[in-house]
Structures are given as structure tokens and as C-alpha cells.
Amino acid sequence: MNDGNGVVAGFGWLGAAASSAGERADLLLLALLVVCGTVALALGVLVVWFSIRYRRGSKVDRTDPPSNDWRLETAWTLTPLAIFLSFFAWAAWDYAQLSIVPPDALPIQVLGKQWMWKLDHRNGRREINELHVPLGRAVKLVLASEDAIHSFFVPAFRLKQDVVPGRYTVLWFRPTRLGEFRLFCAEFCGAGHSKMIGRVVVMQPADYARWLESGPRRPGLAERGFELYRSLGCSGCHDERSTVHAPRLQGLLGRVVHLQDGRSLVADENYVRDSILLPRKDVVAGFDPVMPSFAGQVGEEDLQALVEWLRSTGDDRTGGRG
Numbered sequence: 001m002n003d004g005n006g007v008v009a010g011f012g013w014l015g016a017a018a019s020s021a022g023e024r025a026d027l028l029l030l031a032l033l034v035v036c037g038t039v040a041l042a043l044g045v046l047v048v049w050f051s052i053r054y055r056r057g058s059k060v061d062r063t064d065p066p067s068n069d070w071r072l073e074t075a076w077t078l079t080p081l082a083i084f085l086s087f088f089a090w091a092a093w094d095y096a097q098l099s100i101v102p103p104d105a106l107p108i109q110v111l112g113k114q115w116m117w118k119l120d121h122r123n124g125r126r127e128i129n130e131l132h133v134p135l136g137r138a139v140k141l142v143l144a145s146e147d148a149i150h151s152f153f154v155p156a157f158r159l160k161q162d163v164v165p166g167r168y169t170v171l172w173f174r175p176t177r178l179g180e181f182r183l184f185c186a187e188f189c190g191a192g193h194s195k196m197i198g199r200v201v202v203m204q205p206a207d208y209a210r211w212l213e214s215g216p217r218r219p220g221l222a223e224r225g226f227e228l229y230r231s232l233g234c235s236g237c238h239d240e241r242s243t244v245h246a247p248r249l250q251g252l253l254g255r256v257v258h259l260q261d262g263r264s265l266v267a268d269e270n271y272v273r274d275s276i277l278l279p280r281k282d283v284v285a286g287f288d289p290v291m292p293s294f295a296g297q298v299g300e301e302d303l304q305a306l307v308e309w310l311r312s313t314g315d316d317r318t319g320g321r322g
């Protein structure tokens with residue numbers, strides 16, 4: 001597989017970890033293996049040693065054997081408890097990191113469908129069953145499914161994320177090794193499930209930039225999103241100049257939104273999606289629930305484009321605040 005120069009290169013059967021999360025996962029696994037292995041070895045040695053030393057007929061002192069020792073019992077109860085609680089804290093910390101996406105992460109839209117992975121880079125570069133990413137840069141995948149439940153699995157990154165119809169899931173990673181890594185669908189999703197394989201290609205940032213500008217393109221996702229914003233009639237109400245009282249959308253993604261029922265939430269990709277398909281679910285404070293649902297009119301790829309357009313309005317700070 002790969003020549004190992006990661007933090008832990010020992011897990012040959014998996015291939016060396018190729019992402020920051022993967023290196024952490026390997027370290028945790030190694031630590032667990034060492035602790036459990038040490039305890040198992042110590043017990044094994046004691047069993048053998050006692051069975052030889054106290055075998056029938058051996059001449060050892062058997063008078064007055066201890067029946068209990070509270071110090072010993074306390075020690076062998078509390079020590080493993082402390083060790084395994086620290087493992088729990090360590091693992092919980094690592095797990096929590098998986099859900100904290102760095103703000104500068106490169107967003108890439110992923111669509112799972114029977115039976116392929118379609119990937120959209122922001123500038124409109126598209127790929128199927130291949131994902132090119134730059135080395136060392138945090139990458140945020142926004143995953144959607146057009147049909148069944150799929151699962152995005154890159155063993156070398158030690159990451160696996162279900163892709164569920166009707167909502168977005170998010171997965172982020174920071175590639176730490178150059179090269180090509182296998183990509184699988186890890187959820188049985190129909191007759192062609194086994195064909196849903198591909199590769200992740202980690203490149204030097206300069207090579208990646210060159211790659212991104214080459215090859216087949218169509219208008220960038222954000223441009224397509226803006227077209228949809230106009231053609232679907234969103235702009236009729238949400239535009240600045242509109243006479244209809246509707247929230248401004250520019251720069252919405254990532255902002256805190258206050259809702260009519262008193263709740264507040266951060267407008268993420270799922271919030272945008274739900275607001276388009278289920279507009280009465282989270283009504284913004286100060287507005288009437290008059291927006292019609294666009295369920296059935298916008299497909300997954302259109303939703304991805306609309307999300308990317310919204311993201312782009314937040315990037316250039318001229319986008320204004322609503």
C-alpha cells in the first residue's frame with residue numbers, strides 16, 4: 001500500500017492513515033491495543049507462573065493464605081477505571097473534533113445516487129467517482145443522496161459517513177499524505193452497490209489549483225444557484241427591491257437566525273434545505289409563514305446549487321446584510 005511515515009505506521013492491513021483524523025484514530029487504537037495487550041500478557045504470565053509454582057506436590061509454603069486485601073482490591077478496581085475513563089475522554093474529544101468543521105474548510109458538494117458518486121467543486125469542475133483535494137487543507141464535504149442511503153467511506157482517512165435522502169450530512173478531513181486512496185460506498189444501496197467505488201486523489205496545492213482550472217466544467221454551482229434563484233421566483237420575494245416582506249438571503253449561511261417560536265439556530269446547509277422544502281418548519285421571527293414549499297420542484301443538484309449560491313453571497317462582504 002503506502003510507505004508509512006504517518007504518526008502511526010503500524011496498521012499495515014488498513015494502509016497508513018492519510019488524514020489528521022485518521023492519525024488520531026490510529027494512535028487511539030494503538031494505545032488501546034498496548035494497554036489491553038499488556039494486561040492480557042500479565043494475566044497469562046501469572047496464570048502460567050502460579051500453575052507451575054503451586055502444582056501438586058511442589059514444596060512451597062501454603063500456610064495462612066490471604067483471603068482478602070482491601071487495598072489490593074481497591075487498586076485493581078480504581079486503576080482500570082481511571083485508565084478506561086481517560087480513554088473515553090480521549091475518544092470523546094476526537095469524536096467531537098469530527099463535528100467541528102474548521103471555518104476555512106474547502107466546501108465540496110457530494111451527491112450519492114444509484115450507483116455513483118457525483119462531486120461538484122465550487123468553480124463548476126465536476127467529477128464522478130473521483131475526488132481531488134489539496135494536501136494539508138481542511139475539506140468539508142456536504143453529502144446528499146438522490147435515492148437510497150449510501151455511505152461515504154475512505155478507509156485511509158478512517159472516515160465513514162452515511163448519506164441519507166432528505167437531508168445533508170457533513171464530513172470534514174485534512175489530508176496528510178499525497179497519493180490515491182480508495183473510496184467506497186459502505187451501505188448496501190441496491191443491485192449496483194458494489195460498483196459504487198472510486199478514489200480520492202490528494203495533490204500538492206499548486207497541482208490541485210491547476211487541476212481545478214482544467215477539464216470539463218459547466219457554470220459554477222453558485223452561478224447555477226443564482227439562475228435558479230431567479231427562475232424559480234425566489235427573487236420575487238427575497239430580493240431587496242421586492243415589495244413582499246420576506247427575509248433577505250445574502251450572507252445567510254453560517255449566521256444566527258431567530259425564529260418566530262423563540263428558538264435560535266445557525267443557518268447551515270440543512271436549514272437552507274428545509275427552508276426551501278419545508279418552509280413552515282423554521283419561520284423567521286417577524287415574518288409570516290407565506291412561502292410555498294418547493295418540494296418536488298427542485299432536485300438534489302438544484303438544492304446544492306442554491307446552497308452554493310448562498311455561500312458565495314457570504315464570501316464577498318459586499319453581499320450586504322438583511
Ligand code: CUA
Pocket residue numbers: 112115149150151185186187188189190193194196
Ligand atoms: Cu451506494 Cu452502496
